[in-house]
Amino acid sequence: MRTRLSTLFDALLPVLATLAALAVGAVMLLIMGVNPIEAYAAMWDGAFGSGNAFAETLVKATPLLLVALGICISFRGDVINIGGEGQMIIGAVLATWIGLTLTNWPGWLVITLSLLTGFVGGAIWGGIPGLLKAYFNVNEILSTVMMNAIAVQLMNFLLRGPMIDPSQAERASKIPQTARLIEEFHLARLVPTRLHAGALIAVALAVLVYILLWRTTWGYRIRAVGQNPHASRYAGIKVSRYMVLALLLSGAFAGLAGAVQVFGVNYRMITDGSASGFTGGAGFNGIVAALFGQLHPIWSIPASILFGALLVGANKMQRMTQVPSALVTVLNGLVVIFVVSSEIWRRRRQRRRMAVAGPEETPPPPVEKKPQQAEAGA
Amino acid sequence: MTEANTLPSGRTRLDRLEMRGITKRFPGVLASDHVDFDVQAGEVHALLGENGAGKSTLMKILYGLYHPDEGQILLNGQPVTIASPTDSIRLGIGMIHQHFMLVPTLTVAENVALGLPSSRGALTDLDRVSKRILELAEIYSLKIDPSAYVWQLSVGQQQRVEIIKALYRGAALLILDEPTAVLTPQEVDELFVIMRQMTRDGHGLVFISHKLHEVVEISNRITVLRDGRKIGTRPTSEITKQDLANWMVGREVSFAPDRGDVKCAEARLQLENVACGSDRGTPGLRGVSLELCSGEILGIAGVSGNGQRELAEAITGLRKVTSGKVLLEGRDITGLTPAEITDRMLSYIPEERMRDGMIKDFSVAENMILREHTKMPYSRSGLLNLREISRHADELIAQFHVKTPSHDTLAKNLSGGNIQKVVLAREIFRTPRVIIAAQPTRGLDIGATEYVREQLLEQRRKGVAVMLISEDLDEILALSDRIAVLYEGQVMDIVPREDATPERLGLLMAGVHPEESAPVVK
Numbered sequence: 085m086r087t088r089l090s091t092l093f094d095a096l097l098p099v100l101a102t103l104a105a106l107a108v109g110a111v112m113l114l115i116m117g118v119n120p121i122e123a124y125a126a127m128w129d130g131a132f133g134s135g136n137a138f139a140e141t142l143v144k145a146t147p148l149l150l151v152a153l154g155i156c157i158s159f160r161g162d163v164i165n166i167g168g169e170g171q172m173i174i175g176a177v178l179a180t181w182i183g184l185t186l187t188n189w190p191g192w193l194v195i196t197l198s199l200l201t202g203f204v205g206g207a208i209w210g211g212i213p214g215l216l217k218a219y220f221n222v223n224e225i226l227s228t229v230m231m232n233a234i235a236v237q238l239m240n241f242l243l244r245g246p247m248i249d250p251s252q253a254e255r256a257s258k259i260p261q262t263a264r265l266i267e268e269f270h271l272a273r274l275v276p277t278r279l280h281a282g283a284l285i286a287v288a289l290a291v292l293v294y295i296l297l298w299r300t301t302w303g304y305r306i307r308a309v310g311q312n313p314h315a316s317r318y319a320g321i322k323v324s325r326y327m328v329l330a331l332l333l334s335g336a337f338a339g340l341a342g343a344v345q346v347f348g349v350n351y352r353m354i355t356d357g358s359a360s361g362f363t364g365g366a367g368f369n370g371i372v373a374a375l376f377g378q379l380h381p382i383w384s385i386p387a388s389i390l391f392g393a394l395l396v397g398a399n400k401m402q403r404m405t406q407v408p409s410a411l412v413t414v415l416n417g418l419v420v421i422f423v424v425s426s427e428i429w430r431r432r433r434q435r436r437r438m439a440v441a442g443p444e445e446t447p448p449p450p451v452e453k454k455p456q457q458a459e460a461g462a
Numbered sequence: 463m464t465e466a467n468t469l470p471s472g473r474t475r476l477d478r479l480e481m482r483g484i485t486k487r488f489p490g491v492l493a494s495d496h497v498d499f500d501v502q503a504g505e506v507h508a509l510l511g512e513n514g515a516g517k518s519t520l521m522k523i524l525y526g527l528y529h530p531d532e533g534q535i536l537l538n539g540q541p542v543t544i545a546s547p548t549d550s551i552r553l554g555i556g557m558i559h560q561h562f563m564l565v566p567t568l569t570v571a572e573n574v575a576l577g578l579p580s581s582r583g584a585l586t587d588l589d590r591v592s593k594r595i596l597e598l599a600e601i602y603s604l605k606i607d608p609s610a611y612v613w614q615l616s617v618g619q620q621q622r623v624e625i626i627k628a629l630y631r632g633a634a635l636l637i638l639d640e641p642t643a644v645l646t647p648q649e650v651d652e653l654f655v656i657m658r659q660m661t662r663d664g665h666g667l668v669f670i671s672h673k674l675h676e677v678v679e680i681s682n683r684i685t686v687l688r689d690g691r692k693i694g695t696r697p698t699s700e701i702t703k704q705d706l707a708n709w710m711v712g713r714e715v716s717f718a719p720d721r722g723d724v725k726c727a728e729a730r731l732q733l734e735n736v737a738c739g740s741d742r743g744t745p746g747l748r749g750v751s752l753e754l755c756s757g758e759i760l761g762i763a764g765v766s767g768n769g770q771r772e773l774a775e776a777i778t779g780l781r782k783v784t785s786g787k788v789l790l791e792g793r794d795i796t797g798l799t800p801a802e803i804t805d806r807m808l809s810y811i812p813e814e815r816m817r818d819g820m821i822k823d824f825s826v827a828e829n830m831i832l833r834e835h836t837k838m839p840y841s842r843s844g845l846l847n848l849r850e851i852s853r854h855a856d857e858l859i860a861q862f863h864v865k866t867p868s869h870d871t872l873a874k875n876l877s878g879g880n881i882q883k884v885v886l887a888r889e890i891f892r893t894p895r896v897i898i899a900a901q902p903t904r905g906l907d908i909g910a911t912e913y914v915r916e917q918l919l920e921q922r923r924k925g926v927a928v929m930l931i932s933e934d935l936d937e938i939l940a941l942s943d944r945i946a947v948l949y950e951g952q953v954m955d956i957v958p959r960e961d962a963t964p965e966r967l968g969l970l971m972a973g974v975h976p977e978e979s980a981p982v983v984k
Contacts, residue, residue: 301844304828308824
């Protein structure tokens with residue numbers, strides 16, 4: 085039946101959009117004189133070709149997933165958090181500080197404390213724009229972006245001054261980085277690769293976020309406020325409080341992502357002056373992963389792996405085919421554009437179907453779970 | 463009817479439009495089952511039926527929003543295909559939607575020109591559009607100023623803009639989807655004048671309405687639909703209201719609900735000189751004092767915008783009370799939060815149920831616990847008990863006869879009447895002491911309206927204090943024990959049911975105190 089087909093089509097749309105983006109990318113590769121099949125083969129090989137490659141993909145996917153989980157919460161509450169980068173940085177800085185200060189404490193305790201501190205740091209950095217929105221009606225999109233800039237400069241300041249690696253402080257070069265965390269504080273490696281326990285934490289948290297959103301009164305209220313603040317207010321829910329909570333939790337997960345990067349991958353913080361120098365853009369790419377996963381925490385897992393694979397595979401493609409690394413960013417961007425616009429298109433189709441079916445008709449075709457964020461500003 | 467084959471707007475007449483054997487299936491539902499329908503130039507053909515009976519489906523097929531699975535459409539005897547609204551507009555079919563499709567911040571002329579190519583290419587031709595609007599307004603006696611901004615217009619005037627828009631696009635046949643639902647009685651009269659003029663001029667009109675007396679008043683023929691099937695078509699002169707009502711719901715409908723005696727045992731809700739602002743910053747309520755007793759229905763009558771919304775919101779804590787006091791069962795609740803007030807067993811059925819009463823992207827079950835989700839047994843220490851929530855929803859669905867495929871169905875997929883049943887079920891099931899019901903039957907069909915009213919009376923019998931805020935005077939008169947009339951944020955008078963007549967209330971609603979005038983018995 086036509087409606088069932090269109091439901092299936094809706095479900096497959098992100099995949100089709102990704103393929104379309106890769107097709108456009110293929111054209112660009114052709115223009116640059118590179119065989120796209122070879123290039124994509126290299127990409128696949130780089131991302132999934134070996135145990136090591138796949139582990140690397142998962143390492144990249146971990147911060148994406150953590151940020152995406154926060155995004156699932158905030159976008160479901162109809163608050164748009166673009167501050168993942170800054171929240172990651174603040175979380176990482178605070179966690180690193182704990183790790184570098186409490187050197188005499190047992191490893192498990194310091195790791196736990198550090199990750200919690202990262203969580204709280206991100207929560208604070210997300211909560212501030214939340215409060216500003218709830219009580220002063222400040223647009224959270226702008227304020228979270230501005231908070232990113234503040235976080236970057238704070239990091240640059242700390243890593244050049246108070247938190248600088250003592251050994252660097254003595255040298256003339258003065259590389260802006262912290263000291264390295266001691267071995268006991270590193271997150272456990274899972275297999276003999278760079279894959280670390282952070283990936284497991286992220287997956288476990290995905291389940292927890294699912295429970296939070298659909299099995300708790302908090303989640304119920306966050307979703308209610310996101311879907312219809314009027315009815316929520318009429319039902320006695322304190323709308324602004326749950327807006328703050330959504331943004332705060334969203335920041336917390338990004339903060340945790342930052343802490344996990346330090347304790348699981350880099351073991352120190354180092355800055356090249358930009359935010360993405362530390363985050364690798366995960367604060368932004370996590371948003372895309374969440375949207376790709378339909379703002380559903382569980383679906384965000386494969387979505388994050390996909391984007392992790394794109395990042396890792398692109399490196400390999402670059403090495404094998406000599407395409408400039410910028411093309412990788414372009415490919416990434418293409419996927420984002422295609423997926424996001426397919427989502428808008430899908431929603432419009434759905435709305436048309438709804439409009440056509442009208443409130444008077446009994447059942448319009450069953451529609452896939454819908455993220456509802458894009459009504460922002462309407 | 464005019465002799466010529468052209469309409470006053472200059473367009474060719476559509477003598478006869480016929481729909482034959484129209485069938486439309488939705489998953490699990492036969493929305494339209496071999497329905498025949500036709501409309502001729504110079505007549506008003508009313509389409510009646512409960513929500514979900516298939517009226518909208520049929521008209522949306524005619525307007526090109528849907529494609530029929532079977533059947534055909536004939537225009538003056540010639541089969542036509544209507545693939546989209548563009549086609550239907552080209553063929554001369556216009557539709558006035560229940561919810562206006564106007565941009566409030568644009569002028570009338572800009573709204574009419576919206577979406578049409580300009581005769582000057584890239585430049586606007588609003589002067590020409592305005593001129594044409596004035597011509598049409600002249601021909602059809604539709605008073606409208608093309609340069610007025612839509613937000614400045616009353617609902618009735620906005621509807622006229624919609625009609626002009628359709629005529630401007632060359633509509634010979636107009637579908638009016640519940641055009642009277644949003645109008646005041648005076649505006650309805652004006653609309654009917656326009657409709658009569660249009661039929662005299664040779665337009666064909668399809669009129670969809672729930673209000674029987676209007677249908678009887680304006681239509682030439684009536685077609686009744688039920689469950690997607692046509693029950694019959696008959697000239698209006700041959701049928702009575704009661705016939706129609708029975709036809710529509712397929713059972714006897716009582717128009718005069720049964721009521722017991724009033725017994726005012728205790729004052730449940732007291733308002734002492736309550737004042738508050740409105741959304742526009744003007745005074746909303748200006749010193750309202752009321753007393754609501756257990757076991758009574760206090761009707762609040764008034765022309766829309768005279769403080770009804772503010773009254774409900776001031777009581778429920780949604781609007782700040784600037785002076786005066788609200789007492790619930792003797793305790794001062796002024797300034798408490800909405801949650802604190804509803805926790806004292808005050809229930810509220812909000813006026814705009816789609817916006818304020820429910821969350822359309824939540825399931826029926828989730829909507830059922832909107833107020834009580836933090837309470838046992840629906841949740842325990844923050845964790846929702848999904849099994850209990852589903853069980854609760856199923857119980858309410860059965861008890862309140864909500865028509866829904868399941869409790870997991872999203873609320874937006876229910877019909878208006880069933881959405882109101884969900885709200886009603888949620889608000890009544892918690893055994894409130896006071897119910898504030900604002901426009902509880904607005905836009906509902908006869909069956910649902912009767913059901914809602916019966917439930918309110920049932921609550922009254924149980925001793926609940928019910929405040930019924932309604933702009934439907936018939937409803938107020940049928941249900942209330944006492945009637946308070948609001949005028950410009952003040953109570954004009956409180957009239958006992960026995961002394962209330964439409965004339966007396968009408969005068970009060972207009973702000974006129976009928977001094978010592980003996981109640982006219984009708």
